[in-house]
Amino acid sequence: MQSHYSFSGFMGKRVHMGVTGSIAAYKALDLVRSFQESECMVSTVLTEACTKFIQPLSFEALGASPVYTKMFEANSGSDTTFDHLEPGQLADVMVIAPASANTMAKLAFGLADDMLSCQALAFSGPKLIAPAMNPRMWAAPATQRNWDMLGELGYIRIQPDSGHVACGDTGTGRLAPVDAIFIETLKALSPQDLAGKKVLVSLGPTREPWDAVRFWSNPSSGLMGGCMAVAAYLRGADVTVVTGPTELEFPVGIARVSVTTAQQMYEACMDLWPEMDMGCLTAAVADYRPVPYGTDKFKKTSTAGAGLSIEFETNKDILKSLGTCKKSSQKLIGFAAETRHLREQAERKLESKNLDVIAANDISKDGSGFGVPTNQVFVLDAKGRKELWSQLPKTEVAWRLWDHLLLD
Numbered sequence: 001m002q003s004h005y006s007f008s009g010f011m012g013k014r015v016h017m018g019v020t021g022s023i024a025a026y027k028a029l030d031l032v033r034s035f036q037e038s039e040c041m042v043s044t045v046l047t048e049a050c051t052k053f054i055q056p057l058s059f060e061a062l063g064a065s066p067v068y069t070k071m072f073e074a075n076s077g078s079d080t081t082f083d084h085l086e087p088g089q090l091a092d093v094m095v096i097a098p099a100s101a102n103t104m105a106k107l108a109f110g111l112a113d114d115m116l117s118c119q120a121l122a123f124s125g126p127k128l129i130a131p132a133m134n135p136r137m138w139a140a141p142a143t144q145r146n147w148d149m150l151g152e153l154g155y156i157r158i159q160p161d162s163g164h165v166a167c168g169d170t171g172t173g174r175l176a177p178v179d180a181i182f183i184e185t186l187k188a189l190s191p192q193d194l195a196g197k198k199v200l201v202s203l204g205p206t207r208e209p210w211d212a213v214r215f216w217s218n219p220s221s222g223l224m225g226g227c228m229a230v231a232a233y234l235r236g237a238d239v240t241v242v243t244g245p246t247e248l249e250f251p252v253g254i255a256r257v258s259v260t261t262a263q264q265m266y267e268a269c270m271d272l273w274p275e276m277d278m279g280c281l282t283a284a285v286a287d288y289r290p291v292p293y294g295t296d297k298f299k300k301t302s303t304a305g306a307g308l309s310i311e312f313e314t315n316k317d318i319l320k321s322l323g324t325c326k327k328s329s330q331k332l333i334g335f336a337a338e339t340r341h342l343r344e345q346a347e348r349k350l351e352s353k354n355l356d357v358i359a360a361n362d363i364s365k366d367g368s369g370f371g372v373p374t375n376q377v378f379v380l381d382a383k384g385r386k387e388l389w390s391q392l393p394k395t396e397v398a399w400r401l402w403d404h405l406l407l408d
């Protein structure tokens, strides 16, 4: 699982997974692990066809309980004769992945002739479905009609991917990435308190070119901003990220604008800001850019290093620019990366950049700041609240910062 998806605040939530007969069935095991890392409890129901690909024991070994298979026989970990109704009473969400064409058809028409289809019919909570099948089976009019019907029935549908499939064909029909199914399930479990809000998040470093191969930058991984973006997405926001060069991937529901330099980041953020309800700028923007040497590579010579100096020009302050034109309906969160005088710097930046909240991190501390999965922040807001939070995973910091912004 990608680190900015690794939210752990779902303790006590119950996920019921339905797994059908598909070569992709083994990927359901990764999904079980991801849910467990997020502290969810997992139960599963396997169709008979699924058990031809993967055994119930594999799910049991990972801690899924109960693991249902048969309608009229005892199932592992279950203790009721009403197994076909049990997930409907206990689970918070049901996710069917991979879903075969056959199971999709049963669910679309309300058949109830095996444990999975019975349990799905009796389950009134949110249901997600992620199909996997041969591209010709996926494109068949009957499957497409069933897919539409599942949408009308309220299923949260996760489109299959395109590419090579096991039988050698190419086309649409591969199971969506496990991370995508995971994140959509967490979204179904999350409070939708940012629904209807448009949120802008800047993240990552900027790179300021000097010659054809060299640039001025910093070690930001983009993780802190990635966590802010995904947390807002899970809570229902319409999120756009403006990202410097990072390795991060985002759910398809998050719009991405990729930039390299501070000037490009400035232009992208200024364009987007008037339409936004909230902004959170976590990017480590270069305050200065080197005056370019040119488009050629600077060549090493025996004398060039001696006394070599590079001149710098000032970049625009993106956060300050957004703060200056902030409307009363808009909210703005900034970050501050400091090595000393954390509180004083946070107070100064909160005021001078017209922010609602600022999170200041001491980047000289272990487990804080650049490139690590945790952060320790001093949080200050425009209402005068000041809190020093303990060191937490960045996912947790992000979740709490949105909570903080939503406080009265």
Ligand code: PMT
Pocket (backbone or CB within 6 Å): 202, 204, 219, 220, 221, 222, 223, 224, 225, 262, 281, 282, 283, 284, 285, 286, 287, 315, 316, 317, 318, 319, 320, 333, 334, 335, 336, 337, 338, 349, 361, 363, 369, 370, 371, 372, 375
């Ligand atoms: O990406 P990670 O590896 O997860 O690391 C996270 C982080 C350390 C980058 C993050 O937690 C953080 O501190 N981000 C802010 C980094 C920074 O540039 O801090 P600053 O104190 O220099 O800037 C203050 C604020 O102004 C920041 O919100 C920054 O995005 C913004 N800024 C700064 C300069 C500039 N020209 N334009 C800006 O918008």
